[in-house]
Amino acid sequence: MATTSTGDIEKTKSVEVKKKLNVLIVDDDTVIRKLHENIIKSIGGISQTAKNGEEAVNIHRDGNASFDLILMDKEMPERDGLSATKKLREMKVTSMIIGVTTLADNEEEHAFDFHFN
Numbered sequence: 001m002a003t004t005s006t007g008d009i010e011k012t013k014s015v016e017v018k019k020k021l022n023v024l025i026v027d028d029d030t031v032i033r034k035l036h037e038n039i040i041k042s043i044g045g046i047s048q049t050a051k052n053g054e055e056a057v058n059i060h061r062d063g064n065a066s067f068d069l070i071l072m073d074k075e076m077p078e079r080d081g082l083s084a085t086k087k088l089r090e091m092k093v094t095s096m097i098i099g100v101t102t103l104a105d106n107e108e109e110h111a112f113d114f115h116f117n
Contacts, residue, residue, distance in 0.1 A: 021045035024069070026071065037049065053083055070097045
């Protein structure tokens with residue numbers, strides 16, 4: 001049976017680790033990016049932004065990027081959300097990816113949901 005000393009308990013109390021939610025916000029609309037940044041900040045998270053899917057892919061190319069969550073807009077210039085998500089999955093990016101859109105076309109939503117969490 002293992003025992004714990006008072007010193008061990010004090011060490012544990014003094015080393016309180018809090019992991020902040022790390023989010024990549026991908027949207028071509030500056031207002032939407034800022035809105036999402038403010039929401040993430042309000043819950044104590046940290047965020048990085050990309051203006052389109054190509055920027056999101058490039059952020060991950062070197063293999064050093066790691067996000068808990070990616071908020072991915074559907075329609076953007078250079079590389080849209082679906083194409084960027086497919087590429088990120090091919091690159092073995094395991095972050096949860098949530099598709100963000102204001103469109104309500106059921107067929108497009110179904111295709112968009114295919115690769116998102």
